[in-house]
Amino acid sequence: QVQLVQSGAEVKKPGASVKVSCKASGYTFNNFAIHWVRQAPGQRLEWMGRLLPFNDYIKYSPKFQDRVTISRDTSATTVYMELSGLKFEDTAVYYCAKDLDLTGDSPLGDWGQGTLVSVSS
Amino acid sequence: SYLLTQPPSVSVAPGKTARISCGGADIGTKTVHWYQQKPGQAPILVISYDRDRPSGIPERFSGSSSGNTATLTISRVEAEDEADYYCQVWDRSSDLRVFGTGTKVFVL
Numbered sequence: 001q002v003q004l005v006q007s008g009a010e011v012k013k014p015g016a017s018v019k020v021s022c023k024a025s026g027y028t029f030n031n032f033a034i035h036w037v038r039q040a041p042g043q044r045l046e047w048m049g050r051l052l053p054f055n056d057y058i059k060y061s062p063k064f065q066d067r068v069t070i071s072r073d074t075s076a077t078t079v080y081m082e083l084s085g086l087k088f089e090d091t092a093v094y095y096c097a098k099d100l101d102l103t104g105d106s107p108l109g110d111w112g113q114g115t116l117v118s119v120s121s
Numbered sequence: 122s123y124l125l126t127q128p129p130s131v132s133v134a135p136g137k138t139a140r141i142s143c144g145g146a147d148i149g150t151k152t153v154h155w156y157q158q159k160p161g162q163a164p165i166l167v168i169s170y171d172r173d174r175p176s177g178i179p180e181r182f183s184g185s186s187s188g189n190t191a192t193l194t195i196s197r198v199e200a201e202d203e204a205d206y207y208c209q210v211w212d213r214s215s216d217l218r219v220f221g222t223g224t225k226v227f228v229l
Contacts, residue, residue, distance in 0.1 A: 035218065045156075045164065045207050047218040059216050062122070095163055100175075106212035107154035109175070111163035 002026040004034075004096050004112035011118045016087045017084040020115045022096030029077040030054040033099045036070060040092040048094075051079055086111055086119045092115075123212040125221035129194040132227045135196045143191040151210045155184055158205045166207075168193060170229045192203035195226070203228040 007021040012030040022034060049060040051070045058070055069082045079096060093114040100109025126144040128173050141180040143153065153171050156164035169183035173190065179194045195202055208221035 005210055037220075044223045045158075045209075045220040047209075047220060050218070063219060097164075100166065101170065103211070105152045106163075107166050107169040107209070108156075109169075113163070114163055 002098065002110045003096060004110055006094075006096060006112040006115045009118070011120060012084055012086050013121055014088060014119055016086050016119075017082060018117050019025060019080055019082040019096050020096075020117070022079045022081070023045040023110050024077045024079065024098065027092075027098075031102065033106070034070075034079040035097045035099070036068075037095045037097055037108070038092040039095070039114075040089065043046065043092075046092075048081070053079070083117075086117075088119050091117065091119045122215070122217070123210070123219050125208055125210065125219055127206075127208060127221040127224045128226045129191075129222075129224050132229055133195075134228050134229045135198055135200060137198055139195040139198050139202070139226055141193040141195075141206050141208075141226065143193070144189055145166060145191075145210065145221075146189060148189055148191050148210065149187045153184065153185075154209045155182075155193045156207045156209065157202075158207065161204075164207065198226075198228055200228050202226060 003025045005023045031054045033050045036048040048064050052060045067084050072079045094098045095114045096112040097108035098110040099106040155168040157163040157167045167182050171186045172184045183194045206224050
């Protein structure tokens with residue numbers, strides 16, 4: 001079955017960077033996009049960007065365009081999300097999620113367990 | 122950027138019907154997906170492509186979309202349906218995924 005296993009919780013200082021990993025298994029890694037979605041405490045889901053492994057196509061939300069980098073290691077079937085210039089308001093749970101199918105408007109059918117990133121001085 | 126607006130909360134008695142709206146410009150021309158999220162858990166997909174139920178989702182969940190509003194309907198509401206619900210679309214023109222503002226469903 002599909003599994004997305006994320007790295008553990010992080011505590012960072014303002015201005016630092018954080019890199020969260022998402023290890024995928026149970027399906028053909030190259031074929032399906034992986035998205036990153038974050039949720040600040042008590043707030044809505046917020047889409048950050050996606051990566052399609054087979055051609056390395058990446059799309060970022062304009063809100064995060066200047067600070068986020070999504071990358072992949074195909075041999076490790078792992079996708080990474082790095083957020084730089086951390087601010088207190090970046091404190092959130094960060095989720096990776098996989099497209100359900102191969103259509104352009106596929107829903108997010110499988111989700112990682114989430115990674116809490118806390119920004120604190 | 123494309124915006125999706127949901128009511129902050131909906132309250133419903135057990136056994137009754139809950140309807141959650143998702144408003145967006147010409148949303149009827151887009152494909153809408155719905156997610157359920159319980160406290161401390163990752164979201165799960167409950168309706169895809171406006172009205173399809175993924176395997177394992179109860180028949181009580183249904184969806185529709187027309188004009189400027191999409192709707193998630195939960196019939197014969199049960200206590201376990203108390204959760205946050207989010208609509209989501211793909212904005213084709215910008216190639217961005219967009220989530221709604223979210224609705225908290227309270228089961229009285």
